[in-house]
Amino acid sequence: MIELEGIEKVYTSGAAETPVLKGISFKVNAGEYVAIMGASGTGKSTLMNILGCLDKPTGGHYRLDDTDMVNLDDDALSHLRNHKIGFVFQQFHLLDRSTALRNVMLPLIYADEYPEDAKERAEKTLAAVGLADRMTYRPNQLSGGQQQRVAIARALITDPSIILADEPTGNLDSTSGAEVLAIFQRLHKEGRTVILVTHDRAVAEHADRIIVLKDGSVAEDQPVAHPRDADAEARALAEKEVQK
Amino acid sequence: MRTLRIATEGARALTGHKLRTFFMMAGTIVGIAALTVIMAVGAGTEKKVMKRVNAFGTHAIMITAGGGKGFSPPQAGVTTLRLEDADAISSQVQGIDVLAPFAVKRGMAVKAGTNQVETIVMAVGPTWHDAWEWYVQEGDPITAEDTSTMARVCLLGTVSANDLFGNEDPIGQDIQIGNVRFKVKGILETRGTSPMGDEFDSRVVIPLTTGLRRLYNQDYVTNIRVKVKNPDEIDSVAGEIRQLLHERHHITPPREDDFALFSAADIARMARGISGTLNILLTALAGLSLFVGGIVLMNILLISVGERKKEIGLRRALGATQGDIFRQFLMESLSVTLLGMVLGSALGWAASSLMAAVTKFPVVVSWQPFALALGFALVVGLFFGVQPARRAARLKPVDALR
Numbered sequence: 283m284i285e286l287e288g289i290e291k292v293y294t295s296g297a298a299e300t301p302v303l304k305g306i307s308f309k310v311n312a313g314e315y316v317a318i319m320g321a322s323g324t325g326k327s328t329l330m331n332i333l334g335c336l337d338k339p340t341g342g343h344y345r346l347d348d349t350d351m352v353n354l355d356d357d358a359l360s361h362l363r364n365h366k367i368g369f370v371f372q373q374f375h376l377l378d379r380s381t382a383l384r385n386v387m388l389p390l391i392y393a394d395e396y397p398e399d400a401k402e403r404a405e406k407t408l409a410a411v412g413l414a415d416r417m418t419y420r421p422n423q424l425s426g427g428q429q430q431r432v433a434i435a436r437a438l439i440t441d442p443s444i445i446l447a448d449e450p451t452g453n454l455d456s457t458s459g460a461e462v463l464a465i466f467q468r469l470h471k472e473g474r475t476v477i478l479v480t481h482d483r484a485v486a487e488h489a490d491r492i493i494v495l496k497d498g499s500v501a502e503d504q505p506v507a508h509p510r511d512a513d514a515e516a517r518a519l520a521e522k523e524v525q526k
Numbered sequence: 527m528r529t530l531r532i533a534t535e536g537a538r539a540l541t542g543h544k545l546r547t548f549f550m551m552a553g554t555i556v557g558i559a560a561l562t563v564i565m566a567v568g569a570g571t572e573k574k575v576m577k578r579v580n581a582f583g584t585h586a587i588m589i590t591a592g593g594g595k596g597f598s599p600p601q602a603g604v605t606t607l608r609l610e611d612a613d614a615i616s617s618q619v620q621g622i623d624v625l626a627p628f629a630v631k632r633g634m635a636v637k638a639g640t641n642q643v644e645t646i647v648m649a650v651g652p653t654w655h656d657a658w659e660w661y662v663q664e665g666d667p668i669t670a671e672d673t674s675t676m677a678r679v680c681l682l683g684t685v686s687a688n689d690l691f692g693n694e695d696p697i698g699q700d701i702q703i704g705n706v707r708f709k710v711k712g713i714l715e716t717r718g719t720s721p722m723g724d725e726f727d728s729r730v731v732i733p734l735t736t737g738l739r740r741l742y743n744q745d746y747v748t749n750i751r752v753k754v755k756n757p758d759e760i761d762s763v764a765g766e767i768r769q770l771l772h773e774r775h776h777i778t779p780p781r782e783d784d785f786a787l788f789s790a791a792d793i794a795r796m797a798r799g800i801s802g803t804l805n806i807l808l809t810a811l812a813g814l815s816l817f818v819g820g821i822v823l824m825n826i827l828l829i830s831v832g833e834r835k836k837e838i839g840l841r842r843a844l845g846a847t848q849g850d851i852f853r854q855f856l857m858e859s860l861s862v863t864l865l866g867m868v869l870g871s872a873l874g875w876a877a878s879s880l881m882a883a884v885t886k887f888p889v890v891v892s893w894q895p896f897a898l899a900l901g902f903a904l905v906v907g908l909f910f911g912v913q914p915a916r917r918a919a920r921l922k923p924v925d926a927l928r
């Protein structure tokens with residue numbers, strides 16, 4: 283469970299102080315599918331970094347499964363990121379010179395125990411995102427959608443409870459985007475917490491709940507009455523492409 | 527285990543950037559290669575020096591009639607080095623173990639039956655054996671009785687014995703030097719080549735008095751050989767002898783010496799010659815290239831940290847601690863220098879072997895340079911890797927990912 287309580291973030295540059303987050307509070311229960319929305323400059327990325335334990339707030343409390351990360355040191359935060367959080371980035375952030383398989387195995391290097399079946403696990407995870415036949419490909423041999431699916435497999439390899447995706451469809455065409463969202467939908471159904479950060483309401487509407495940020499505060503926090511079905515959209519788009 | 531996994535990540539980065547890796551490595555390769563060559567040449571030179579010194583005698587001082595700068599044969603016609611000088615040195619200079627005056631003549635005709643050779647004849651006293659540490663392997667040595675009776679006896683070197691008598695046993699047989707007959711009483715041990723390049727074993731040795739009165743008809747000697755008790759005192763003993771001879775021969779500065787004096791220490795200095803200077807130069811080169819190579823390595827790594835910000839940020843996001851990143855970059859640096867060391871050692875070894883083959887310069891390849899190279903590689907890799915590794919580790923994941 284994620285619990286934010288009065289989260290503040292102030293950037294200081296010289297004498298100038300720029301408050302970016304001005305007291306944000308909300309809870310995300312385990313297994314929820316939440317979209318965080320907002321125009322650029324509303325503190326979306328900053329909030330995302332704090333949620334991902336990549337950055338610490340300057341005020342407030344952030345409890346992740348009852349641990350207040352504000353009190354943790356850098357090593358403990360690294361450890362937390364490794365086994366509790368799976369990141370998916372807009373830019374994919376794959377290692378160019380490594381194969382899909384190696385990219386997926388990367389987080390295991392930093393795990394407490396390197397699993398003996400690391401390779402098999404990575405192969406299985408890649409197969410689960412539909413890339414069984416692309417294991418030995420390097421990122422530049424893959425399409426954008428395939429690269430993002432490698433990144434999702436990488437996020438899943440340590441079996442994290444939370445998937446944190448920052449504009450995951452931002453660099454993808456609509457078909458690939460729908461495919462990626464279909465994977466998130468499936469992960470959510472499997473019981474994982476999925477947090478999707480986006481500026482696009484059409485993307486956000488796939489989640490069960492939308493939190494809208496405005497000017498560093500929560501402007502809106504509402505459930506989605508009828509979440510969109512990414513799986514159906516993806517299938518429809520794929521059919522349309524075949525007809526063309 | 528975790529450290530090993532991270533070390534692998536560090537080493538893996540190198541194979542992806544071969545040209546960059548080569549540049550990072552170049553200084554280490556040159557430095558280590560130079561180091562290997564220096565040590566091989568140094569060891570070779572020292573071997574040559576020790577061979578010369580051993581041939582000369584590690585405890586020996588040689589006084590030669592006649593001046594001259596180099597270590598050379600006695601000058602003909604110099605009559606000033608006398609037995610009285612030998613007595614004076616023996617009684618007035620401390621630290622002498624044994625002393626032997628002797629007279630050498632080159633190009634003497636020696637005959638045995640129909641065999642004739644031209645060789646060096648040495649007229650020596652009974653102390654000569656000890657002063658030279660050169661004894662008979664068969665028969666009897668030159669004794670005090672031989673010199674007091676002016677006995678017409680002689681010793682042959684192994685080569686001269688063979689030249690004159692072939693397979694026959696020479697002991698008890700007669701030879702003729704000039705017009706004088708000598709009976710062979712012993713065969714000297716094989717000794718090899720003198721520091722001046724003469725064959726020791728082709729010599730003929732006769733008693734000092736017999737040589738001076740019956741053969742050469744002279745009352746002066748050509749050499750005095752001194753053996754000191756302690757080789758550490760050799761320079762001071764040599765200095766005292768020199769001073770004593772100056773007094774006895776009334777030599778004061780503008781006048782040149784009428785004798786030359788060389789000690790084992792002088793021989794070593796001469797044998798080392800320019801190789802010492804060469805060694806210092808090469809060592810400086812090796813040190814400089816290791817240092818410059820280290821700086822180049824550090825700078826390329828620093829640039830690479832900047833270029834790989836995203837990679838570092840990603841690794842941090844995926845759970846790498848600051849320590850993990852630090853170790854990864856340090857390992858990258860260490861891999862470069864260790865690989866550089868292997869290549870440099872191979873290059874140095876090849877260069878040394880080539881030198882040995884082409885120039886006949888004595889080169890000794892041993893394990894020490896490789897151990898030293900390993901040490902240098904570790905030191906350079908760690909020292910110049912720390913700064914980039916620290917910079918990489920201190921990047922904030924948020925800034926690095928942006």
